[in-house]
Structure formats: C-alpha cells, structure tokens
C-alpha cells in the first residue's frame with residue numbers, strides 16, 4: 001500500500017485489521033462481518049497480526065520477554081518460552097541478550113524488531129505491517145524482506161505500507177491511495193505504467209519504471225519493473241551492448 005503522507009494508508013490498514021471502525025462501508029473478515037464496537041472473537045483476532053507505524057506506542061511490558069509473550073499467553077498457546085525465543089531470533093535479536101531488557105530503552109530499529117516479534121510469535125494468517133522497513137539498516141532490511149517472502153511462501157498474506165516504491169514493485173498487488181481514496185489497485189506493472197499520475201500525486205516511481213517511461217515516448221517498449229529485466233529488455237531492443 002503506497003500513497004503520499006496523510007493519504008490514509010494507516011487508517012485503511014487499521015480498518016482492515018478491525019482496529020479502527022470505518023465511517024462508511026463494511027469490514028468483512030473471512031466469513032464474518034465486523035461491526036463496531038463488537039470485539040473480534042479471539043480465534044479471528046489470532047489470524048491477524050498488526051505491526052504499528054510507531055512501535056513504542058504499542059509497548060506496555062517491563063521486559064522484551066513479557067512484551068513478546070503477551071499474545072502467546074493471551075491466546076492460551078503452549079511453549080511460551082520456545083515461541084518467544086524463536087520469534088526474537090527470527091527478527092535478529094539474540095534471546096539471552098534482549099529478553100530482560102526494557103522495550104522502552106531500545107533503539108528505534110530494535111523497537112521495530114520487538115514489535116514484529118510480538119506479532120509473528122503467534123503466526124497469524126494475515127500480517128499487516130505499517131512501514132516495516134522504516135528505521136532498519138540495509139542488512140536488516142534485506143534479511144527482513146527475505147523472511148517476509150518465506151512467510152508468504154507458507155501461504156500467508158502480507159499487507160505492507162511503504163514509501164519506497166521499489167519495495168512495492170515486488171508485491172503481487174499494489175494499492176495506491178490519494179487523499180483518502182483508492183486510486184489504483186492492480187498488478188505492479190499496471191500501476192507503475194501510470195508514471196505521470198504517480199508523479200503528480202508525489203510518488204517517486206522505481207528507477208526501472210522511470211527509464212521505461214522515457215523509452216516508451218520514443219516507441220514501444222515492454223513494461224518491466226526490476227533492473228535485471230530492464231537490462232534484458234534493453235539488450236533485446238539493441239539499446240544495450
């Protein structure tokens with residue numbers, strides 16, 4: 001999900017996850033409709049994991065262990081320590097080193113990782129992430145994306161918000177929001193072919209999309225979004241040695 005600042009990404013994501021009531025329309029979660037202020041039944045709540053844009057707003061426990069263990073206990077799952085350990089190791093926080101620390105005393109990137117661990121610890125079917133890569137360094141980002149792809153390969157659904165369109169270009173579908181409305185909801189290649197509209201609403205297209213956009217002005221050129229495919233296409237069109 002992409003869109004300029006204030007376009008409604010966080011709001012829509014929270015409505016999707018039944019954390020915020022809609023002012024219009026309906027929220028359907030699998031076979032049931034969610035009507036505010038009814039609490040979601042625990043078995044549905046367990047199927048959706050939401051990681052907030054500002055993870056520190058979500059923290060309440062005194063230790064990282066209790067923070068990550070909260071949902072496991074709340075949902076009555078077994079093997080609390082094993083699950084917490086696995087979730088922390090998955091996000092790259094060594095268990096022994098972090099379990100007794102206060103979540104409030106962590107760095108921005110570490111807080112983000114704890115917030116993620118506190119959700120993946122219960123293995124939700126749908127993972128909704130509000131700007132998950134913000135605050136992560138290059139290496140953590142790559143590891144995180146690789147993990148996300150493995151999660152998806154297990155048949156899970158991942159919805160994420162990002163300001164970095166190169167990240168969005170790799171997903172199955174892209175939602176573009178503008179001023180509280182869905183402008184596009186389509187395959188990345190189709191969405192990014194609207195390069196001038198994207199620019200007009202303040203979104204910087206991926207580098208490959210920019211090059212293709214310019215080449216298309218000179219004649220027909222296929223829509224590709226990643227650099228490897230772009231190089232292949234350039235070669236085919238004899239524009240690259």
Ligand SMILES: Nc1ncnc2c1ncn2[C@@H]1O[C@H](COP(=O)(O)OP(=O)(O)OP(=O)(O)O)[C@@H](O)[C@H]1O
Pocket residue numbers: 003004005006007008009010011012053
């Ligand atoms: N609780 C609220 N009550 C009223 N208006 C709100 C509330 N939360 C957000 N808004 C407004 O709704 C609009 C969309 O906000 P939202 O947080 O969904 O944007 P966003 O696309 O996530 O932006 P960003 O990229 O800055 O995170 C903004 O104009 C914001 O000021």
Ligand SMILES: [Mg+2]
Pocket residue numbers: 009010011053130
């Ligand atoms: Mg937001």
